[in-house]
Amino acid sequence: MAVAKLEQLSQSVVQGPSLATGAIPTKDWMDIPVVFKPGNYAFPAKKDKVEYLNSQSGLHFPNARDWSPEDDDWQLPENWKEIIINGLRERLEKFRSLKIFMDCCVRCGACADKCHFFLGTGDPKNMPVLRAELLRSVYRNDFTLAGKVLGRLAGAREVTPEVIKEWFMYSYQCTECRRCSAFCPYGIDTAEVTIVIRELLHLLGIGINWILEPVSNSNRTGNHMGLQPHTFKDNVEFLADDIENLTGVRINPTFNRKGAEVLFITPSADVFAEPGLYTAMGYLILFEHIGLDYTWSTYASEGGNFGLFTNNESMKKLNAKMYAEAKRLGVKWILGGECGHMWRVVHQYMDTMNGPADFLEVPKSPITGTVFHNAASTKMTHISEFTADLFKHNKIKVDKSRNDYLNVTFHDSCNPARAMGLLEEPRYVLKHVVNNYHEMPENTIREQTFCCGSGTGLNTDEIMELRMRSGLPRANAVKYVEEKHGVNMLSCVCAIDRATLTSLMSYWNPNVGVCGISELVGNAIVLDGENRAELDEGLRTLL
Amino acid sequence: MPTVEHNGKSFQVDEDGFLLKGMEEWNAEWVDYVKASEGISELTDEHQKVIDALQEYYKKNGIAPMVRILSKTTGYPLKRIYELFPSGPGKGACKMAGLPKPTGCV
Numbered sequence: 313m314a315v316a317k318l319e320q321l322s323q324s325v326v327q328g329p330s331l332a333t334g335a336i337p338t339k340d341w342m343d344i345p346v347v348f349k350p351g352n353y354a355f356p357a358k359k360d361k362v363e364y365l366n367s368q369s370g371l372h373f374p375n376a377r378d379w380s381p382e383d384d385d386w387q388l389p390e391n392w393k394e395i396i397i398n399g400l401r402e403r404l405e406k407f408r409s410l411k412i413f414m415d416c417c418v419r420c421g422a423c424a425d426k427c428h429f430f431l432g433t434g435d436p437k438n439m440p441v442l443r444a445e446l447l448r449s450v451y452r453n454d455f456t457l458a459g460k461v462l463g464r465l466a467g468a469r470e471v472t473p474e475v476i477k478e479w480f481m482y483s484y485q486c487t488e489c490r491r492c493s494a495f496c497p498y499g500i501d502t503a504e505v506t507i508v509i510r511e512l513l514h515l516l517g518i519g520i521n522w523i524l525e526p527v528s529n530s531n532r533t534g535n536h537m538g539l540q541p542h543t544f545k546d547n548v549e550f551l552a553d554d555i556e557n558l559t560g561v562r563i564n565p566t567f568n569r570k571g572a573e574v575l576f577i578t579p580s581a582d583v584f585a586e587p588g589l590y591t592a593m594g595y596l597i598l599f600e601h602i603g604l605d606y607t608w609s610t611y612a613s614e615g616g617n618f619g620l621f622t623n624n625e626s627m628k629k630l631n632a633k634m635y636a637e638a639k640r641l642g643v644k645w646i647l648g649g650e651c652g653h654m655w656r657v658v659h660q661y662m663d664t665m666n667g668p669a670d671f672l673e674v675p676k677s678p679i680t681g682t683v684f685h686n687a688a689s690t691k692m693t694h695i696s697e698f699t700a701d702l703f704k705h706n707k708i709k710v711d712k713s714r715n716d717y718l719n720v721t722f723h724d725s726c727n728p729a730r731a732m733g734l735l736e737e738p739r740y741v742l743k744h745v746v747n748n749y750h751e752m753p754e755n756t757i758r759e760q761t762f763c764c765g766s767g768t769g770l771n772t773d774e775i776m777e778l779r780m781r782s783g784l785p786r787a788n789a790v791k792y793v794e795e796k797h798g799v800n801m802l803s804c805v806c807a808i809d810r811a812t813l814t815s816l817m818s819y820w821n822p823n824v825g826v827c828g829i830s831e832l833v834g835n836a837i838v839l840d841g842e843n844r845a846e847l848d849e850g851l852r853t854l855l
Numbered sequence: 856m857p858t859v860e861h862n863g864k865s866f867q868v869d870e871d872g873f874l875l876k877g878m879e880e881w882n883a884e885w886v887d888y889v890k891a892s893e894g895i896s897e898l899t900d901e902h903q904k905v906i907d908a909l910q911e912y913y914k915k916n917g918i919a920p921m922v923r924i925l926s927k928t929t930g931y932p933l934k935r936i937y938e939l940f941p942s943g944p945g946k947g948a949c950k951m952a953g954l955p956k957p958t959g960c961v
Contacts, residue, residue: 355870378856525958536959543916550924584921585961616959771961774870811961854932 315776318819325784330434332425337436342449342464344437345474346481348381354484354772356380357524362517364528370629371531373524375517381480388473388516396471397454399515400447403508404455410508413500414451417444423492423502428763429485432781440492443482444505450475480518483509485778487767488621488653489726494759506768511623519622523769526618530630534613535580541567541610547583548608551593557855560843563600565608568641572607573678575638578649578695579616579807587827588810590851591650594834598699601837602679602707606647612637615651616807620661621769628665631657635669638691645675646692650828652767652806655694656731663689680705694728696805699833700737703744710836712747717848718801719748720832721793723786723813724761725806735759738805738829745836750797756789764804766812779812780819787820794821802826861888871946874953878910881953889951894941902939902951904929909952919945919954 316324329335337344362376375389389395404411424430424439436442445467452459452468459468469475488503496502513519526536533540539547545567552563566572578595582588599606612634619627638646648654662669672691675684682701684693702708722742728734735758742749756762765783793799802813802824813826835850847853856875858865864884867875872892874880886906890898908928912920919925922944926932931939940947945956 358869522958529959537957537961538918538959540917543918546916547921547924550921550927554923579959581959581961584957584959586922589921589923618959772958 315780315819321777321780325432325434325781328434330430331436331439332431332434335434341436341442341445342469346478348477348481351775351777353381353481354520354522354770354775357519357521361521361524361528362519365524365531365626368531371625373514373517373519375515377517379517381477386473386476386518388476392476392516393471395515396450396476396512399512400451400508401455403511404451407504407508409501409504413444413502413505414448414455416498417441417448417500418498419445420497422495422497426492426495427486428489428491428765428785429487429782432765432784433485433778435485437478437482438485440486440502443486444500444502446475446478446482447505447509476513476516476518479509480513483513484520484770485782487726487763487765487770487782489763489767490730491726491760491763494730507620510621514623520769520772522772523618523621526616526769527622527626527630530614530618531626534609534611534633536614536616536618537580537584539580539584539613541613544580544583544608544610544613548592548596551583551589552596555593555596555851558845558847558851558853559597559839561600561839561841563596565596567608567610569607570641572605572641573644574604574606574647575612575641575643575645576606576608576647576649577612577615577634579651579654580614581616581807581811582649582828585811587814587825587831587852588807590831590834591810591828593851594828594830594832595649595695597834597837597839598708598830601709601839602702605678607641607643609637609641615649615654617654617657618769620653620657624665627657627661631662632666634692635666635672638669639671644673645687646672647675647695647698648692649695650805650807650830652725652727652808654727655734656727658690658692659732677701679707694732694734694737695830696728696734696737696741699830700740703741708744708833709838710745710833711838712745712836714836714847714850715746715832716748717850718746718832719750719797719799720746720801720803721750721752721790721799722757722829723752723764723790723802723804723809724757725804725809726761726763726767728805729761730759734805738803741829741833742803745832750793750799752789752793756785762786762789764806764809764812764816766815767808771808771812776815780816783812783816784820786813787816790817790824791821794824800824803829803832805829859888861885871956873950873956877955878913878953885953886951889947893947893951895939899939901931901935905931905936905939905944905948906952909948909954913952913954919949919957
């Protein structure tokens with residue numbers, strides 16, 4: 313699927329029909345069917361992946377089949393309508409939040425132009441209010457008196473195969489980033505609406521491969537990439553070899569070590585793909601520098617949790633292995649790496665799904681003695697909080713000038729920013745390791761940060777144009793600081809970001825690189841006994 | 856799933872054009888087919904070395920190697936691998952070698 317040339321796409325975003333340009337749709341939204349064509353949908357989950365997941369304990373992924381969104385007939389199970397209505401009823405009873413979100417929207421439209429997908433595609437159904445309305449209309453029809461009596465007059469409609477197709481289209485053009493929620497006067501979490509729509513679709517065997525394959529990998533090997541224990545260990549050791557080449561210091565990380573004080577968990581992409589690899593090298597250097605008593609795990613070898621993008625069952629199961637491993641190894645607490653959605657799962661869902669983790673201790677930095685009371689329940693602390701605390705207590709020796717080849721800005725990764733309020737710590741760390749730093753415009757950072765455009769498992773290549781469109785608001789803010797201040801490095805604290813912003817930058821702002829914050833920390837650290845070569849590109853230098 | 860034909864052989868592929876059954880179905884005709892679609896004019900010993908390295912690693916690990924490991928085992932810097940396989944190590948070389956495409960936060 314070739315992606316449109318930059319000039320074409322920029323013009324199309326600005327001039328194409330949308331409410332933002334004053335174009336008024338000619339038909340009611342309920343009368344506009346979705347049309348699937350190559351490039352506007354992610355590939356469906358492979359049948360064998362769905363079958364595998366369905367065969368696993370605690371998971372239900374029924375109705376595996378070969379199908380394509382372009383097919384007229386999606387081969388829905390015979391009683392599909394009953395499945396959907398019962399599924400919705402069950403969730404309305406189980407999640408009080410969903411019931412409230414279905415009832416309390418006044419359609420004020422505050423969310424409409426806050427969505428990066430709406431801004432990039434101009435498609436009215438990508439206004440968060442309308443995306444939620446796709447489900448609300450069915451809710452009204454079957455669960456409210458007004459809807460039952462007045463039907464379409466009350467904004468109600470019956471669920472049909474066309475509605476199912478529409479759900480698939482637009483629940484996979486939402487990254488659950490929750491920027492819209494930050495502007496909603498009622499605080500409706502529209503991500504939870506998308507989550508429920510995706511859950512309902514899975515009941516009919518409808519999902520995408522880029523999400524279900526990582527989920528099945530993670531269930532099977534412990535991580536999304538599918539790295540087996542010996543491979544995971546080899547990869548981390550390979551990074552230690554690289555560090556030795558660059559700095560002259562040998563680091564010997566440990567794996568599955570019982571009795572370590574801390575279990576460290578990060579996204580598996582950090583030990584597999586660039587530029588995450590350099591972030592992982594940063595972790596290794598930092599832990600060596602402060603003498604942390606920690607272990608990696610080849611079982612809990614994934615921070616991320618694509619279960620969040622799938623359904624509650626799989627999210628719960630994948631999250632549980634982190635705690636099971638912490639218990640097995642007898643660590644005191646868990647230190648989490650630069651992952652995005654892991655923190656939404658840990659901070660907002662873990663405690664009720666798998667908690668309380670009362671077999672662990674409240675995280676306490678063995679270096680500074682600081683107790684992280686904010687993690688009293690989950691027993692899991694973010695690497696940026698941990699590192700910021702180390703800097704506050706002068707426990708890290710750095711030479712900031714080592715990062716002088718960079719001019720850095722910071723992308724608040726959606727979930728750490730909006731789901732756990734991690735706003736100051738990454739900036740505090742950056743202040744201590746870089747000399748050249750500039751913020752993007754204020755309505756594009758912190759709580760109002762713009763998504764990378766490819767989160768929630770939408771980081772797959774076949775929808776590249778959609779990704780470049782939905783990432784445009786973020787890219788545009790980067791372009792601003794690039795032109796005004798000469799920024800050439802976009803830092804972030806999320807593995808999906810590291811992968812997707814790299815594609816986004818190479819398309820919209822090709823002179824800007826992408827890195828994790830720990831890469832910059834690792835590059836600035838002055839290790840004891842180091843014999844560091846001239847590293848023009850920091851930890852990325854090839855010797 | 857789609858099927859592609861080449862030199863009288865047919866191959867089942869996924870939507871990305873990767874061999875559905877992977878190395879199980881892999882053979883010289885497949886290499887020849889990918890060669891054409893990748894725009895590689897002639898298959899050299901260097902190409903073969905990359906393919907061998909990928910397959911050997913995959914047999915031991917069930918996944919493609921990280922690119923740096925591929926560079927180390929073949930001795931080719933990333934730039935050279937891109938010269939050999941214009942679509943890159945993942946989409947070009949892995950496809951030709953019959954490996955699946957990695958997924959996740961990549």
